[in-house]
Amino acid sequence: MTTRRIVVLGAGYAGLVAANKLLRTVPGAEITVLDARARFVERVRLHQRAAGQAIPEWDLADVLGRRGIRFVQGRAVGLDLAAREVRLADGAALPYDTLVYALGSAAGTADVPGAAEHALAVATPEDLADAAPPTGRALVIGAGATGVELATELAETRPDLRVLLLGADEPVAALSPRARAHVRRVLDRLGVEVRTDAKVTAVTAAGVRLADGTEVPGDAVLWTTGFLAPPLAAAAGLAVDGSGRVRTDATLRSLSHPDVYAVGDAAATAGQDGRQLRMACATALPQGAYAATAIGARARGAEPREFRFRYQAQCYSLGRGDGLLHLVHADDSPARLVITGRAGAWIKERIVRFAARRAGLPAGL
Ligand SMILES: Cc1cc2nc3c(=O)[nH]c(=O)nc-3n(C[C@H](O)[C@H](O)[C@H](O)COP(=O)(O)OP(=O)(O)OC[C@H]3O[C@@H](n4cnc5c(N)ncnc54)[C@H](O)[C@@H]3O)c2cc1C
Incomplete structure (x- = not known):
């Protein structure tokens, strides 16, 4: 199998890391990156953009x-x-x-029902492109x-808003009690109202409807759950899972199309x-790098070692002045160390910048 022409579909974190590393692992290959966007936008900062920053x-x-x-620059349609x-x-x-x-x-x-019409998704730059800033009571x-x-x-950025956070579980339920308690304190300090056990079943022009039939009024509905992969892979006949993600072997090669x-x-x-790795920058970056290594190995006629990945930490911003770093075990379950407050915010900012550098994006813009 020749690897003379390598096309990287998507210039996000994973695609950029892969393309950059392919220069070294497959010298002489013709590498083309395709993306619908002309500009890379840090997806991990889209909550900042949604808040007007x-x-x-x-x-x-x-x-x-x-x-x-x-x-x-172009959109792949098939x-x-x-x-x-x-x-x-x-x-x-x-x-x-x-x-x-x-x-x-x-x-x-x-x-x-109603989410596509009435909710503002905070998932891609396009979601926010023409969106009016939220006003009044914002339901997250x-x-x-x-x-x-x-x-x-x-x-924090928009003290004029009343923010209500609605979740089926308590906020960041998978974290340790200490981390959850810190998140609750910050939400309280910032005046965010929290409603748990709140499964949204419909979005209307006036707010949302919950599974128990309650109507929660809101002027803006901001949607943050249930990311899905694009339909392109399934439509083409690649083996995919229930959310449209391409099923791979341990060398990140498609199970159906090597x-x-x-x-x-x-x-x-x-x-x-x-268990499936979660959708995260933390997995996208090493996967992109690994794929370039595996492609390089096979181009030389060698069989690559399997992709081995262990989670290290979860890191959240809680506004610009607070944050949280939680070390995790290899399987992503919470370990003991939790760093909060200004130190947590500082670490989170460094991690976001590190991700951009790792994707080959120059500093200082
Ligand atoms: C608000 C927010 C905060 C987040 N915070 C964190 C965090 O703190 N830590 C973390 O680990 N993860 C975080 N994530 C998740 C993280 O952003 C994603 O997991 C990560 O961006 C995935 O990288 P990727 O390269 O797989 O895909 P993406 O970054 O989504 O890149 C995909 C690229 O493909 C392009 N594309 C898509 N369809 C087409 C098409 N048909 N034709 C051409 N181009 C196309 C897109 O334009 C895009 O450039 C956050 C996400 C959001 C929305």
């Missing part, structure tokens, strides 16, 4: 072009797996020998990491304990 962006043609990587071509919205086709599928994820609002749906980051950011590797949110890969 400016966040950094990078020009992809410039960043990749400086390294000799070809960038094509994959011809037999002909080994990516089909673009403008009718063009990108042929490949090896494809790195790194299309990330987007909001999964489709199965909740989902009390996981993104919901808590968004609720605290909104409450010339396709999948990385980041768009990949369904089992961790060491057999």
Whole structure:
């Protein structure tokens, strides 16, 4: 199998790390990165953008072009797996020998009636592109990491809003009691109202409806749960899981099509304990790097070692002045060390910047 033409589909964290590393692992290969966006936007800062803050962006043609990587701006609308071509919205086709599928994820609002019409998803830059800033009473749906980051950011940046955080469980329920208690204190301090046991079954122009029939009024509904991978892989006939992620083996190669590797949110890969790795920058970055190594090994006729991944920490911003770093065990369960407050905020900011550097995005923009 030749690897002369490698196409990286998606210039998010996973795709950029893979493309940059492929320069070294497959010298002489023709590497093309395709993305619908002209600019890289830090997805992990979108809660800041939703709260009205400016966040950094990078020009992809410039960043990749400086390294000799070809960038094509365009939307992939189909994959011809037999002909080994990516089909673009403008009718063009990108042929490949090896494809790195790194299309990330987007909001999964489709199965909740009214959500697509009335809720503002905080999942991709496009979701926020033409959105009016929230006013009055803002309902943040989902009390996981993104919901808590968004609720605290909104409450701190926009004291004119009344913020209500709605979750099926208590906020960041999987963390240790100490970490959960800190998150609760910060939410209280910022005046965020919290409602647990609140499963949203419908979104209306006036707010949301819960599973128990309660109507919760709100002027804005911000959606943070249930990210889904794009439908492209399933439509093309790649083996996928229930949320559209490409099922891979332990070398991140598609189970159905060995010339396709999948990385980041768009990949369904089992961790060491057999559970699927979660959608996170923390998994996307090492997966992107590993895929480049595996492709390089096979290009030399060698069989790569399996992808081995262990979680290290979970890290949240709680507004600009507070944050939380929680060390975790290899399986992502909470370990003892928790750092909170200003130190937590400082570490979180460093991690976000580190992620951008790791993706090859220059500092100082
Ligand atoms: C508000 C928020 C906060 C977050 N905070 C954290 C955090 O603190 N820590 C953490 O680990 N994770 C966090 N995440 C999750 C993290 O952003 C994702 O897991 C990560 O971005 C996944 O990287 P990726 O490269 O797989 O996909 P993405 O970063 O989503 O990149 C996918 C790329 O594919 C492109 N694309 C998609 N479809 C097409 C198409 N059809 N044609 C062409 N291009 C296409 C997109 O334009 C995009 O550039 C957060 C997410 C959000 C929304």
